[in-house]
Amino acid sequence: MILTQAHIPYDIAARAWKANGFRDSYAWHQRIWEAFPNQPKANRNFLTRLDDTGQDFRLLILSPDPPTRPDWCPSTQWESKAMDANFFHHPAYHFSLVANPTVKLVIHDEHGQRKKNGKRVPLIHREDKVIDGRTIPGLETWMQRKAAQHGFAIHPDHPLRIDPRPEQTFIKQGTVGKHQATEFSGVLTVSDQALFEQAVTQGIGSAKAFGFGLLCLSPINL
Template identity: 40%
Template sequence: MGCCFLGTRCAETGGGLMSWLTRFDLDHETALAERINDSYAWHKKLWEAFPDVPDANRDFLTRIDATAEGFRIYILSQKEPIKPLWCPENAWAIKRISEAFFSNKYFRFDIKANPTKCIPFGNEDEKFKKRGKRYAIVKTDEQKAWIERKAEQNGFRLLEDYPLQIEQVQPSHFHKEDHSGFHIGARFLGVLSVIDKEKFIVAFQTGIGSAKAFGFGMMMLQPVNL
């Protein structure tokens, strides 16, 4: 599913502007020339779409999908991005998303997320536990339970009549200064029903789960009539 770009009611000009959704394609040769070789390199490079706010807190989401020719990149932001010089002119597509987009109750969704759980330190008898280490959730049944919890927390529920698909994605490696690591992701596809519109809009704007600065958490949505 291609997110809102395939939806017939994605870009609404009325009802109050909320977000900008940008999509562009980048070939392998350009990525290599720009030294974009891991998720942290993408993290830094996509900041160039917001040149006037280099020190601001990151308020946009990204998603990078591999294609046969290179990469397809999505950016969801509260500020209109500027096309970086290294992005091909004819590859840049942008749409506005207003509150009117969320008048629909049902959406197909496609979320590439980083499901994790935090294991606290200390024993069960302690009243307060220190923040523990975060571990990736890799079992499919636990990933299903994770997305169901996230749905409940963020104002929507998964429709059981439309089976949830869970696909494992390649680990996303990064090298940052003096250390390296990777994030393990899963792709969730299905149909949802909005229960709490305000919470749902916040989740759309801020993402689901962790590692959002590394290309995870964006909710790709397409309205459907059921």
């Protein structure tokens, strides 16, 4: 896997949309595609994460193949390197994950019949809640479930930190959409190596094309 780090100055990110600007998360999605000019969008196989550092925007890209630096990123602010295959073989890591946690609710029609498609809603509360007689999982439950699905566990001696991020509103093909962003961080221990590596390379949760799901890791000794 190739990890790319780019720093995009604020003045570039503030360009008008017609001048290849970055007006919202969908615009970032479109601009980042320029780093993979020969890859059909249907075969998207990379993950991204964007952070405002207070000095610029830091963009991370995790991809199987090296991306091409787009013209909008200064050459001095773009760096790609191959990850050591042994990086995924540590028993424990500090982690940070910016995700779009959602839950799909069962919806019934006027006759009480369950509809084929439910309603997907964002999760914004930390603890589980009971609403209209049904339990809606909280953010902590969501993260614990995702960990179990993806071959790792949140270390009980290191509290899970949950930090809300600003809601992301975007325009796609004339339609306004939004994502609820949440950052999870803490310490994880690996229980299933294959599932864990798959989670790192394929991402966790929904809206991966919009910069969610990239698991940032730093190995530690417990």
